[in-house]
Structures are given as C-alpha cells and as structure tokens.
Amino acid sequence: MEILKERILQDGKCFEGGILKVDSFINHQMDPMLMYQIAEEFVTRFKNENINKIVTIEASGIAPAILVGYAMQLPVVFVKKKQPKTMENMLTTTVHSFTKDRDYTVCISNNFLTSDDRVLFIDDFLANGNAAMGMIDLINQAGATLSGMGFIIEKAFQEGGKILRDKDIHVESLAIIEDLSNCEIKIR
Template identity: 75%
Template sequence: MDLLKERIIQDGKCYQGGILKVDSFINHQMDPNLMMELAKEFVKLFSDLNINKIITIEASGIAPAILVGYIMQLPVVFIKKKQPKTMENMLTSVVHSFTKDRDYTVCISSDFLTEKDHVLFIDDFLANGNASMGVIDLCKQAGSKIEAMGFIIEKAFQNGGKTLRANGIRYEALATVKSLDNCKIVLE
C-alpha cells in the first residue's frame, strides 16, 4: 500500500534493536484518514472470507479494528492486557511484548469469543508473532476459528511471518519492512 509506505519513510523513526517508531501517525497520535484507508484495504483483502467477528489486542490495534468492523458491519472485541474485576468466563494467555520487553497475561471473556466465531485478527505490527500466538491460543481455548490475520506493518526480518505460516494461518501485511539495519528503513 503506497500511501502507508510513503508515511513510514517520511515519518517513521528507527531505533537500535529493530524498533520502528510510527507513533506520529499509527500508534500514539493517529491519522484518521490514513486509518480509514488502511481499514478499506483490509476489507478488500479479506472480503472473500466468512468472518463474523473482528478481534484485536489493546491498544494499538483497536483503531484499525474498529474501522474494519464498521465497514464490514461486524462486532469488534479487544483482548485486554489487564484483567478487569468485572470480566466473567475469562480465557487467558501469556504474550511477550517485543517493544516493551515484558510478558502480559492477556484475557478475553468467552462470552465474546465462542465456538461460533470466525474471526479476523487485526493489529499494528507483526514482529516475532508473540501477540498472534496468544490470539491463536485464546481462539483454540474458545473453539473459534481464525480465518485470517491482518497487520499494518510486518517486520519481515523477524520470525512472526514464518511462525504464522508454520501454523497454517493466512495473514496479510499492508507494508513490509525488509530491514532496519544501521537505522535505515528498507521496505519491500
């Protein structure tokens, strides 16, 4: 997606350790027009699937997931990183955050993720695939089917894509970062 690639080159920042910072337009301050275009692209990519629910993980996946849900007229459920006192029938999984270098016990109510669900997972980044594997685990616990996963940006030099392919998961990324060596952003 050319519009996204242009923004990554123009406004993205690279940090040592393979970190790409896109907080000025995706995951802190958001460009709503760009988010809507990203959502439209996800809808095109996954329009052939039988999906009845969009899921994401807080926090950066919420905005694009809501827009995809709006366009597709589907409910959106976000997996929480902290257990609320009010959550009942909880499913949990442990996810390691690459950016924050810490583990989170994520949770979702089985009231909102069931064996009847055919889900599309939307998130901002695919790096090592840790969040994705947590989602796969939660869906297995719920008996739901992951139809596909969509990511705004994939860091192809990390193992997330390989992990998803090995698990038979269909996924699409709207932009793919080939390398961040020497803090130079190289896109496919």
C-alpha cells in the same frame, strides 16, 4: 498500500534493536484518513473469508480494528492486558511484548469469543508473532475459528510472519519492512 509505505519512510523513526516508531500517524497520534484507507485495504484482502467478528489486543490494534469492523459491519472485541474483576468466563494467555520486553497476561471473555465465531485478528505490528500466537491460543480455548490475521506493518527480518504462514494462516501485511539495519528503513 503505497500511501502507507510513503508515510513510514517520511514519518517513521528507526531505533536500535529493530524498533520502528510510527507514533506520529498510527499508534499514538493517528491519521484517521490513513487509518480508514488501511481498513478498506484489509476489507478488500479478506473479502473472501467467512468472518463474523474482528478481534485485536489493546491498545494499538484497537483503532484499525474498529475501522475494519465498521467497514465490514461486524462487532469488534479487544483482548485486555489487565484482568478486570468483573469479567465473566475469562480466557487467559501470556503474551510477550517485543517493544516493551515484558510478558502480559491477556484476557477475553468467552461471552464475546465463542465457538460460533470466525475471527479476523487485526494488529498494528507483526514482529516475532507473540501477540498473534497468544490470540491463536485464545481462539483455540474458545473453540472459535481463525479466518485470518491482518497487520499494518510486518518486520520480515523477524520470525512472526514465517511462523504464521507455516501454520497455513491467511496473513496480510500492508507494509513489509525488510530491514532496519543502521537505522535505515527498507520496505519490500
């Protein structure tokens, strides 16, 4: 994904504490042409997995997940950060946000995540792996099968990728950031 790497270097902004902002093209204002190319790349990388559902956590993962679902002709479900009063058969877990430095109780209805599902999880970032671990918990609670996890950007200097790969999870990251020291973006 050379085009993604170029955009990160051109439009990404680095902040103290290992924060990379890509809000001008991925998670606030979106470049739909780039997002579709990202989806096509995920489809290619996961084409040999037996997947019947795409899942993400709101909010930044929704756009890429919908495009992956569209390209794969599969339903997309997003885990919610606020528990609606009307949700039936709720499964919950706690996820810590690295960027916002707070915990969220997230939920999904077991009506939309079941033991028949073979899940591809899509998200914008992989840092410490907190959202991914929360998703694994929800998948396990539902008795579903995790077929793979796709991330637009992975921060290799944080532990999330190692944790997931050590669990033998099929992880695909389209751009891997080696380092953000001195607010200089170094991509693998």
